[in-house]
Amino acid sequence: MSIALALVLALVLPRPAGAAIVQDMLGRDVALAAPPTRIVSLVPSVTESVYALGGQARLVGRSDWCDYPPAAREKPSVGGMINPSIEMIVALTPDLVVATDEGNREETIVQLRRLGIPTYLVHAHRVEQMLDMVTRVAALIERRDAAAPLVASIRQRIESVRARVAPLPAPRVLYVLWPEPLIVPGRTSHLTELIELAGGRSITAGEGDSYVRFSLEAAVARAPEVIVLADHSASGTAAGRQSPEKWQRLASVPAIKAGRLHSIDLSILHRYGPRVADGLELLARIIHPEAFR
Amino acid sequence: MSALLEVRDVAFAYPRPERRRARRFAFAGMSFSVEVGEVFGIIGPNSAGKTSLLRLLTRVLTPARGEILLDGRPVGSLAHWALAREVAVVPQEAPRPFPFTVEQLVMMGRFPHAPARFFETAEDAAVAREAMAATDTLALAALPLEELSGGERQRAMLARALAQQPRLLVLDEPTSHLDLRYQAETAQLLRRLNGERGVTILLVSHDLNLAAELCDRLLLLHEGRVARVGTPGEVLEPSLLERVFECRVVVDKTTSGRPTVQLAWPAERR
Amino acid sequence: MTDRRRLAWALALLIALLVVIAVAALFVGSAALSPRAVARALAGRAERESVEAIVTLGLRLPRVLVAVLAGGALAVAGVAFQGLTRNPLAEPSVLGVTSGAAFGVVLAQILGLGAGVADAVAVAAFAFGGALLAAVSVYVIAASPGGLAIQTLLLAGVIVGIFFSAAITVVISIVDFNRLGGVIHWLLGNLAPVPAGSLTVFAVLAGAGFVLVLRSARQLNLLALGEEAALQLGVDAERLKRRVFLAAALLTGTVVAFTGPIGFVGLIVPHVLRGLVGHDNRLLVPTALVGGGAFLLAADTLARNIVAPAELSVGVITAFCGAPFFVWVLRGRALRVA
Numbered sequence: 001m002s003i004a005l006a007l008v009l010a011l012v013l014p015r016p017a018g019a020a021i022v023q024d025m026l027g028r029d030v031a032l033a034a035p036p037t038r039i040v041s042l043v044p045s046v047t048e049s050v051y052a053l054g055g056q057a058r059l060v061g062r063s064d065w066c067d068y069p070p071a072a073r074e075k076p077s078v079g080g081m082i083n084p085s086i087e088m089i090v091a092l093t094p095d096l097v098v099a100t101d102e103g104n105r106e107e108t109i110v111q112l113r114r115l116g117i118p119t120y121l122v123h124a125h126r127v128e129q130m131l132d133m134v135t136r137v138a139a140l141i142e143r144r145d146a147a148a149p150l151v152a153s154i155r156q157r158i159e160s161v162r163a164r165v166a167p168l169p170a171p172r173v174l175y176v177l178w179p180e181p182l183i184v185p186g187r188t189s190h191l192t193e194l195i196e197l198a199g200g201r202s203i204t205a206g207e208g209d210s211y212v213r214f215s216l217e218a219a220v221a222r223a224p225e226v227i228v229l230a231d232h233s234a235s236g237t238a239a240g241r242q243s244p245e246k247w248q249r250l251a252s253v254p255a256i257k258a259g260r261l262h263s264i265d266l267s268i269l270h271r272y273g274p275r276v277a278d279g280l281e282l283l284a285r286i287i288h289p290e291a292f293r
Numbered sequence: 294m295s296a297l298l299e300v301r302d303v304a305f306a307y308p309r310p311e312r313r314r315a316r317r318f319a320f321a322g323m324s325f326s327v328e329v330g331e332v333f334g335i336i337g338p339n340s341a342g343k344t345s346l347l348r349l350l351t352r353v354l355t356p357a358r359g360e361i362l363l364d365g366r367p368v369g370s371l372a373h374w375a376l377a378r379e380v381a382v383v384p385q386e387a388p389r390p391f392p393f394t395v396e397q398l399v400m401m402g403r404f405p406h407a408p409a410r411f412f413e414t415a416e417d418a419a420v421a422r423e424a425m426a427a428t429d430t431l432a433l434a435a436l437p438l439e440e441l442s443g444g445e446r447q448r449a450m451l452a453r454a455l456a457q458q459p460r461l462l463v464l465d466e467p468t469s470h471l472d473l474r475y476q477a478e479t480a481q482l483l484r485r486l487n488g489e490r491g492v493t494i495l496l497v498s499h500d501l502n503l504a505a506e507l508c509d510r511l512l513l514l515h516e517g518r519v520a521r522v523g524t525p526g527e528v529l530e531p532s533l534l535e536r537v538f539e540c541r542v543v544v545d546k547t548t549s550g551r552p553t554v555q556l557a558w559p560a561e562r563r
Numbered sequence: 564m565t566d567r568r569r570l571a572w573a574l575a576l577l578i579a580l581l582v583v584i585a586v587a588a589l590f591v592g593s594a595a596l597s598p599r600a601v602a603r604a605l606a607g608r609a610e611r612e613s614v615e616a617i618v619t620l621g622l623r624l625p626r627v628l629v630a631v632l633a634g635g636a637l638a639v640a641g642v643a644f645q646g647l648t649r650n651p652l653a654e655p656s657v658l659g660v661t662s663g664a665a666f667g668v669v670l671a672q673i674l675g676l677g678a679g680v681a682d683a684v685a686v687a688a689f690a691f692g693g694a695l696l697a698a699v700s701v702y703v704i705a706a707s708p709g710g711l712a713i714q715t716l717l718l719a720g721v722i723v724g725i726f727f728s729a730a731i732t733v734v735i736s737i738v739d740f741n742r743l744g745g746v747i748h749w750l751l752g753n754l755a756p757v758p759a760g761s762l763t764v765f766a767v768l769a770g771a772g773f774v775l776v777l778r779s780a781r782q783l784n785l786l787a788l789g790e791e792a793a794l795q796l797g798v799d800a801e802r803l804k805r806r807v808f809l810a811a812a813l814l815t816g817t818v819v820a821f822t823g824p825i826g827f828v829g830l831i832v833p834h835v836l837r838g839l840v841g842h843d844n845r846l847l848v849p850t851a852l853v854g855g856g857a858f859l860l861a862a863d864t865l866a867r868n869i870v871a872p873a874e875l876s877v878g879v880i881t882a883f884c885g886a887p888f889f890v891w892v893l894r895g896r897a898l899r900v901a
Contacts, residue, residue: 352794411780
């Protein structure tokens, strides 16, 4: 009886001005007492978006991996994406934490919720979702005016790439996320969409889920015309750079015969943030060099 | 008769143990000898050092002082496999776990004769078969050791020792786990080996009566010292035994004329 | 039947089995080559740059060789550990030795060592070091005056394995988080076609380990009598243990350096072979070399094709076989000892 009464009261009582319930990208409700001014971002692409939108004053904390733009490194870091320090987050007294279900752990999010810290989840592995994310972030940091031009410019660049490569025949592309064992982007990976936008056709587009451990000989049999190796070295050790010698041996592959074996910096392409247009242009230049002379 | 084994003023002590034990003994300086072709028994209370003495004789342990000579040569100067050609040890218990068959076990005894060889030769197989025949285990050759009874296992272990073709056969408590029948069998077997093949036998036993029956000479070990060496009649003397074993005994004579020792039970049991 | 003859028979049988599996492995794969194309490539009559030549000779054949070498080496390492510990459940992955080796490899990669031939030796050295460290740790933990108790040994192995796995995760997370996904896959085992130069290094190292174990096989038999009894028979037990330990660590480290950690081969193969040739290590060691190769090759062929064109890690297959096998052996022992 008293529970029902409490519920009714909660629904009926007026909320303080500025309060809102917003829906995050996973459809969950996030209650905000006021527009957030102390935001901790656990997602690199969100951090990039915040800076691109000019809202960095409201950013009080970031994850270790939020390293772009360089100015972001001056913000205090709360730890890794998988294991951030909840204590440090709490110590920053945020009124909003932005996280993602692809990279942050469910547990972290649950803990934050339990502590009563509003947690907003983003989820973007399609270009449209990414643009939507920028718009939502803009709404959160009250920079809606900055959103439209930013989104428009990204869209325009994507469109221009698409237009350039559209008339050209799409070559078969093999994207190597990890060489041994061979790991490639699958059906639902954003990389597959990017390759398509860049005017190529990923030979593993129909396989599995987001990432697939793939057979090297099947890849060879599908005769890719372009091979793109993801370069991990920017973020860590020299070992992250893939060695092309191993690929040179596959002499039957058209990509090898034509010398179309390329490396691409992992961090640009694998964060689905405002720089996606940069990544797309890089990829398109690799796949269709003739369109960019 | 010359001494096959000679122990001269051997002293030994275990290194200080990690855990305190009531007694950690040492040998102060032991001397005795075993003649070729005799059956020599070492008796004494538990923890008097019988097993440690065996380990010294077979070079598992090295004496701190003194020497042990086999046929005039210091035991320490022989490689382990060379020593194994002359001295064979039958341990108290069969190893566990032990997945091999009796035949494979007996063949292991041939190792010291050609340690560098990979497979054994037909000659080795013949010696092994002969050893099994002598110990009445030929019929058990293909059986896994773990499936045998206690007495059969003991005989198989003995066969392995015989396969080494040793001049000195050392047995550690040969009858401690055997029931009466197998005890008698073992004793008979040992007597036959000694008589027919001239194998010198050294056995360690806490069974005084078995030792008295089997052995030509005995050594009574007490707190790391030789209490007495001599014939069973000389060694199994009531006052000496009472001092060493700290209990009252009665010494009688068996039908074969050997002494037999019994505890003097108190008359009243209340 | 004499030992020599039994060995000859068993080897002939296993080699035949290996050949059959190898042929199957060469003809089956996700590249969908026709048998005729494969045959053409094998006979050397296909164009050097044709798909069938590249796939058959450049991918499948080296992979077959790697699988055979790795399987053989792991099986022999299993026999070695089982002889040393007198415990049929002992094998490199159960004892945590493969985890130690994997840690060594990860360290080597962090330090920048790559995949070239010269680097391959260095990576193998790191793996050997890791394997040795793990093996020694297990030994020190489990050794007691009464010998190596079975339960303690297995527990020590589990602990050491967990420790090194955790160490690997920590190192990667701190140093290079992006690689974590790839490394996690590698940790399940990865048979990849290794180039000829590195393959030679692999073969030489594995061969050295094999020869060391083989030469100790007779003495390992005697170790079953107990160390004291073995000593009294003329076996230098301490040196034997050290030699076999080193050889087993070398074999394990070498395999992990080239294929990542693969478990249970050293458990399943020797156990099955004991049913065929008995417990004599002189027969087990050479047959394990061939039998292990056949087993891992079969497992890898399955892993490569069962969800084609995606692949499973071969370690998944061996683990699915190995875990129930382990339980079966454990129960069997428990019932017998009880």
